[in-house]
Amino acid sequence: xxxxxxxxxxxxxxxxxxxxxxxxxxxxxxxxxxxxxxxxxxxxxxxxxxxxxxxxxxxxxxxxxxxxxxxxxxxxxxxxxxxxxxxxxxxxxxxxxxxxxxxxxxxxxxxxxxxxxxxxxxxxxxxxxxxxxxxxxxxxxxxxxxxxxxxxxxxxxxxxxxxxxxxxxxxxxxxxxxxxxxxxxxxxxxxxxxxxxxxxxxxxxxxxxxxxxxxxxxxxxxxxxxxxxxxxxxxxxxxxxxxxxxxxxxxxxxxxxxxxxxxxxxxxxxxxxxxxxxxxxxxxxxxxxxxxxxxxxxxxxxxxxxxxxxxxxxxxxxxxxxxxxxxxxxxxxxxxxxxxxxxxxxxxxxxxxxxxxxxxxxxxxxxxxxxxxxxxxxxxxxxxxxxxxxxxxxxxxxxxxxxxxxxxxxxxxxxxxxxxxxxxxxxxxxxxxxxxxxxxxxxxxxxxxxxxxxxxxxxxxxxxxxxxxxxxxxxxxxxxxxxxxxxxxxxxxxxxxxxxxxxxxxxxxxxxxxxxxxxxxxxxxxxxxxxxxxxxxxxxxxxxxxxxxxxxxxxxxxxxxxxxxxxxxxxxxxxxxxxxxxxxxxxxxxxxxxxxxxxxxxxx
Numbered sequence: 001x002x003x004x005x006x007x008x009x010x011x012x013x014x015x016x017x018x019x020x021x022x023x024x025x026x027x028x029x030x031x032x033x034x035x036x037x038x039x040x041x042x043x044x045x046x047x048x049x050x051x052x053x054x055x056x057x058x059x060x061x062x063x064x065x066x067x068x069x070x071x072x073x074x075x076x077x078x079x080x081x082x083x084x085x086x087x088x089x090x091x092x093x094x095x096x097x098x099x100x101x102x103x104x105x106x107x108x109x110x111x112x113x114x115x116x117x118x119x120x121x122x123x124x125x126x127x128x129x130x131x132x133x134x135x136x137x138x139x140x141x142x143x144x145x146x147x148x149x150x151x152x153x154x155x156x157x158x159x160x161x162x163x164x165x166x167x168x169x170x171x172x173x174x175x176x177x178x179x180x181x182x183x184x185x186x187x188x189x190x191x192x193x194x195x196x197x198x199x200x201x202x203x204x205x206x207x208x209x210x211x212x213x214x215x216x217x218x219x220x221x222x223x224x225x226x227x228x229x230x231x232x233x234x235x236x237x238x239x240x241x242x243x244x245x246x247x248x249x250x251x252x253x254x255x256x257x258x259x260x261x262x263x264x265x266x267x268x269x270x271x272x273x274x275x276x277x278x279x280x281x282x283x284x285x286x287x288x289x290x291x292x293x294x295x296x297x298x299x300x301x302x303x304x305x306x307x308x309x310x311x312x313x314x315x316x317x318x319x320x321x322x323x324x325x326x327x328x329x330x331x332x333x334x335x336x337x338x339x340x341x342x343x344x345x346x347x348x349x350x351x352x353x354x355x356x357x358x359x360x361x362x363x364x365x366x367x368x369x370x371x372x373x374x375x376x377x378x379x380x381x382x383x384x385x386x387x388x389x390x391x392x393x394x395x396x397x398x399x400x401x402x403x404x405x406x407x408x409x410x411x412x413x414x415x416x417x418x419x420x421x422x423x424x425x426x427x428x429x430x431x432x433x434x435x436x437x438x439x440x441x442x443x444x445x446x447x448x449x450x451x452x453x454x455x456x457x458x459x460x461x462x463x464x465x466x467x468x469x470x471x472x473x474x475x476x477x478x479x480x481x482x483x484x485x486x487x488x489x490x491x492x493x494x495x496x497x498x499x500x501x502x503x504x505x506x507x508x509x510x511x512x513x514x515x516x517x518x519x520x521x522x523x524x525x526x527x528x529x530x531x532x533x534x535x536x537x538x539x540x541x542x543x544x545x546x547x548x549x550x551x552x553x554x555x556x557x558x559x560x561x562x563x564x565x566x567x568x569x570x571x572x573x574x575x576x577x578x579x580x581x582x583x584x585x586x587x588x589x590x591x592x593x594x595x596x597x598x599x600x601x602x603x604x
Contacts (some may be wrong), residue, residue, distance in 0.1 A: 001114055002092075004117065004121075004147075004376045004380065005088075005095055005120075007380055007384070007385045008121055008379070008380055009028060009384070010085075010277040011279075011384070011391070012088070013084055013088055016395055017332040017393060017395055018080060018391050018393065019084075019109030019144075019392045019394055019395075019398075020083050020084050020130065020392070020396065021130055022130035022275070023131055023397065024084075024129070024130040024132055025400055025431045026431045026432035026433060027127055027433060027446065028062070028083055028086075028133070029078070029080055029431060030436045030437060031062065031063045031072070031436065031548060032074060032078035032431035032438035033068065033079065033436070033437060033488045034048070035078070036078040039074065040077075042392055044058070044484060045535075046058045046059075047536040048436065048438065048439060049441050049533060050436050050441055050453065051433060051435060051442060051444070051447070051557055052442075052445045052454055053442075053443050053446035053454070053552050054452075054557075055445065055447070055451070055489065056225075056229055056557050056559070057224060059225035059228065059229040060226070060447065060449055061174035062133055062174045063174065063183065064132070064172075064173060064174040064217075065222070066172050066222045067172040067174065068169070069086070069136070070086065071459065080396040082586070086134055086136070087132060088558055089137070089149050090136045091120055091121070091135070091494050093144075094118075094119060094138065094139035094142065095119075096116075096248050096316070097139065097141075097143040098345065098348060099112050099113060099118040099524075100112075101145050101146040101149070101558070102116060102144075102348070102349065102352045103203065104141075104146070104149055105352075105353075105573045106355075106356050107297065107356075108356045108359065109372075110359070110372045111352045111353070111356035111359065111372075112463055113585055114284075114288070114355040114371050114372040114375050115355065116348070116352075117282070117375050117376055118282055118285050118288075118348035118352075118375065119281070119345050119590040120280070120282045120343075120350035121138075121383055121384075122280070122341075123254060123258075123278040123281055124250055124279070124281040124341045124344050125138065125139075125341075126280075126383045126387055126389050127263075127274070127275045128276075128280060131175070131275065131565070133178070133381065136173035137173040137178035137179045138178055138182070138341040139176045140170040140173075140179075140182060141170070141185060141342070143166045144167050144170065144182060144183075144186050144211075145186065145345075147162040147165075148186060148189065148190065148207060148211075151163050151207050152190075152200055152203055152263075153202075157422050159207075161214065163210075163211045164210060164211045164213070164214025165214065165447045167179075167183055167186065167211050167212075167214070167215035167291065168214060168215040168216075168218030169218075170182045170183070171218070171219035172218065172219045172222055172330070173216055174226075176329075177338055179452045180333070181309075181338070183215070183342070184342075185309070185488065186211065187208055189301065189304065189305060190204040190207065190208055191304065192304035192305070192550050193301060195304075196300065196457060204594035207468055209327065211588040216274045228558065230332065231455075233449040233450060233452055234449070236452055237452060238332060240331065240332070240334050242346070243321055243336065244334050244491070245276060245336060245337050246317075247313035247340075247537060248272075248338055248425075249314075250270065251270060251279065252446060254278055255286060255530050256280045256283065256286060258278070261274070263278050264386070264387070264388060267394060275389060278389060279340060279344070280382060280383060281344060281347065282351075282382075284351070284371065284374060284378070285351050285375075287354070288351040288352075288371070288407075289350035290350075290354070291354035291357050292351060292352065292356075292357060293350050293353075298349060298353050302349050305346040305349075306342070306346035307315060309339045309340075309346075310343055312340050312345075313336045313337050313340065315461065319527030356366055358371060359371075369384075372461045390500075392493035394446055399416070400430040402428055402429045402430040403429055403430030403431065403437055404428045405429055405430075405436055407438040407439075407440070407505055409417060409482060410438075410475065411439070412440060412495075413475065413484070414441075415438065415474050417493050417533075418472050418473070418490060419441045419442055419471055419472050419553075419559060420440055420473070420474075420475045420476075420484075421444065421473035421474050421477065421487070422442065422443075422476075422479075423477070423479060424444050424445065425446050426477070432445070433447075443458065443468070443471045444458075451555055453556070456506070457506060457575070457576055459506060460506035463507060464506060464507055464509065465509070466489065466512070468490070469487065469490050470511035470512075470553055470575060471489060471553055472492060472493055473490050473492055474487055474489050492531065492551065492555050493533065493538075493554075494531050494542070494550060494551065494552045495512075495550075496523065496524060496525065496528070496549065496550060497511070497512075497513065497514050497515040498523065498526075498543070499513065499514045499523060500516075500517050500520065500521055501515070501517075502514050502517060502518065502520060503573075504516035506576065509575060515574050517574050518573065519572075520548065521549050521572065522547050522548055523548050523549055524545060525545070525548075526544030526545075526548055526550065527542060527543045527544070528541075528543050528550075529543060531552075546594065549574075551575075556573050
């Protein structure tokens with residue numbers, strides 16, 4: 001198994017002409033490298049100023065900051081090779097977990113190895129190799145089921161604790177959707193086991209409840225801030241009624257013919273994202289699984305895992321998806337096809353049983369070895385050596401070297417305290433979140449949890465360019481001319497508006513003259529003397545003759561607080577009806593007769 005794993009991941013780990021790609025670079029590398037750098041300098045980056053004019057960085061589960069298996073790679077600097085090593089490590093974790101779980105059921109090493117490869121080297125892990133959190137969470141499913149089996153067989157609290165710990169680790173990976181599917185798979189598995197043996201019912205119910213409590217306690221440090229961020233993000237208005245990312249039955253052809261949808265070609269012919277619809281796990285998988293399904297001891301439990309997952313993945317047209325979507329938090333989950341790894345494990349289970357059956361029927365001790373060897377060679381050739389989904393066939397520098405443009409050209413041209421504005425998902429400057437590495441404050445970024453109100457504000461800026469002024473955007477990328485232009489109207493980080501309106505719209509708002517606030521508040525002709533922003537804390541010095549409204553070019557988010565002269569200041573939402581700017585109703589605090597007061601905005 002170790003030899004096959006090394007052969008499978010050898011090129012992406014060690015070849016100079018191999019690299020991570022897509023989200024592995026745009027999201028995971030960018031975030032983890034930034035986190036590693038900040039921690040190395042003694043800072044905990046609750047908030048980052050470099051994306052979306054400011055973003056609650058540590059609340060984003062995709063960062064994986066609290067996942068213990070990421071910590072060694074963070075300590076090493078979290079470079080591109082470290083991200084690839086994370087992917088490879090969890091490929092090994094999936095192999096080992098599946099092997100030991102299957103060995104407990106099949107009781108034959110070669111058959112268990114064949115089944116382990118059918119899962120750990122399957123299309124799910126290959127197609128989603130750029131989605132590090134999904135690979136990590138999916139690798140824990142067999143370990144969860146293994147520990148649950150031991151907890152049912154042996155009345156020892158340690159196995160219950162290990163089941164909860166394995167489930168908690170799945171959630172700590174940061175891909176909450178995959179972890180939720182794994183937890184649901186455990187519930188289906190325990191229900192099927194209890195239906196086959198009624199004496200296990202009470203023990204299975206207690207195990208499930210204990211697992212839920214332990215997993216929540218272990219992962220709450222990440223899931224609770226993540227849920228708060230999700231409520232404030234574009235995910236809050238996600239419409240899942242159409243079942244975006246549902247299973248297309250044509251994609252099942254990749255189980256037998258890996259290039260059925262053109263995944264290996266430049267012109268992909270399948271539905272949606274190519275990474276979601278690649279399922280190949282060996283040409284022997286389906287024949288072996290069909291043979292193994294005749295095993296009455298395994299059949300119904302395997303079907304209990306696979307059938308509900310398949311019905312859910314088919315989306316609204318089949319009805320079961322709509323029923324499940326009535327249950328929180330399934331009502332906020334898109335892309336049901338991501339549950340394929342549950343089906344993949346059930347198929348691997350049946351395939352292992354089929355490999356054992358081949359050995360018994362042929363009465364040849366070497367038959368199991370032959371099946372495992374054939375499957376290994378097949379998966380090495382198709383899913384690794386010739387597969388463009390597992391890794392890119394170019395160096396990281398060749399693919400993402402554009403980051404130097406940000407660092408060497410845009411950064412020096414940007415005035416202090418000002419931002420660079422460009423469209424979201426721009427790949428001209430290296431990874432889409434490369435401002436984290438270049439340490440350039442920007443108005444854009446790439447994240448499915450972008451703050452909803454900020455997203456709507458930037459959408460409105462497409463027709464009302466004056467809105468960019470309030471983002472302190474001193475430089476703006478002109479995509480049509482492929483040039484960077486200065487923005488003479490860019491406002492500083494903080495200013496006193498001339499007037500307050502309660503009935504404005506983003507389409508007509510002029511932030512330099514007016515502020516849009518839900519409630520009427522006073523204004524004042526104040527003067528901002530100095531603004532310092534560092535490590536989640538803004539310090540503003542101003543002079544003002546009376547109470548008034550101070551606007552900061554900082555997106556609103558729960559957790560911030562403000563004070564001046566030891567007194568708490570009121571925090572308001574400004575320039576958007578839902579959520580926009582940090583504002584302060586400030587009372588003048590004449591300190592030592594200087595006429596200056598300091599407001600400290602502390603990140604929570």
